[in-house]
Amino acid sequence: DTGVSQDPRHKITKRGQNVTFRCDPISEHNRLYWYRQTLGQGPEFLTYFQNEAQLEKSRLLSDRFSAERPKGSFSTLEIQRTEQGDSAMYLCASSSSPVEQFFGPGTRLTVL
Amino acid sequence: SQKIEQNSEALNIQEGKTATLTCNYTNYSPAYLQWYRQDPGRGPVFLLLIRENEKEKRKERLKVTFDTTLKQSLFHITASQPADSATYLCALETGANNLFFGTGTRLTVIP
Numbered sequence: 368d369t370g371v372s373q374d375p376r377h378k379i380t381k382r383g384q385n386v387t388f389r390c391d392p393i394s395e396h397n398r399l400y401w402y403r404q405t406l407g408q409g410p411e412f413l414t415y416f417q418n419e420a421q422l423e424k425s426r427l428l429s430d431r432f433s434a435e436r437p438k439g440s441f442s443t444l445e446i447q448r449t450e451q452g453d454s455a456m457y458l459c460a461s462s463s464s465p466v467e468q469f470f471g472p473g474t475r476l477t478v479l
Numbered sequence: 480s481q482k483i484e485q486n487s488e489a490l491n492i493q494e495g496k497t498a499t500l501t502c503n504y505t506n507y508s509p510a511y512l513q514w515y516r517q518d519p520g521r522g523p524v525f526l527l528l529i530r531e532n533e534k535e536k537r538k539e540r541l542k543v544t545f546d547t548t549l550k551q552s553l554f555h556i557t558a559s560q561p562a563d564s565a566t567y568l569c570a571l572e573t574g575a576n577n578l579f580f581g582t583g584t585r586l587t588v589i590p
Contacts, residue, residue: 408583410578466511
């Protein structure tokens with residue numbers, strides 16, 4: 368399968384713990400995006416990479432969130448000191464142009 | 480800031496009819512607008528893009544219109560099938576490197 372993959376698919380953690388998610392984009396795509404989606408809402412933009420450079424960050428991305436894309440390939444999203452409000456689906460998308468983003472299956476985070 | 484409203488949270492129609500979904504936006508003039516389909520527990524899947532200078536775009540049973548004066552896009556599925564049941568999301572390009580999504584309309588096609 369050459370689509371966008373995300374790992375893990377599900378994560379349950381206790382409040383205050385740190386979690387890290389991984390996204391592997393489509394190999395020829397230089398653009399990578401992270402979104403967060405809560406129940407009944409559309410995806411909300413978190414951050415954007417072009418190659419290894421993080422070019423955009425939403426104000427939703429508090430100091431507890433950090434994302435990296437070393438070598439411009441896979442990306443990780445880390446949430447430190449998780450809170451119950453962080454419970455959501457975290458979606459990764461990649462593209463080779465500003466249009467048509469290809470989304471992965473998402474990582475569902477539950478913070479107890 | 481941008482705001483998107485998609486007509487209803489849920490829309491039920493009979494198989495074979497045409498489903499029409501509405502996307503209204505304010506406080507922005509996007510260069511293009513996209514429609515995505517999302518099934519439960521999965522990421523959105525791109526369906527169609529329409530640019531500001533295009534009135535209508537078609538793809539198989541799908542049709543999208545874009546009225547920049549009304550700030551509205553309509554998304555039609557003709558000859559609807561139960562397999563078309565999903566949530567449909569409207570998304571605007573923001574001029575920055577990301578998309579701004581609506582909350583979606585959950586379509587159910589009843590056999």
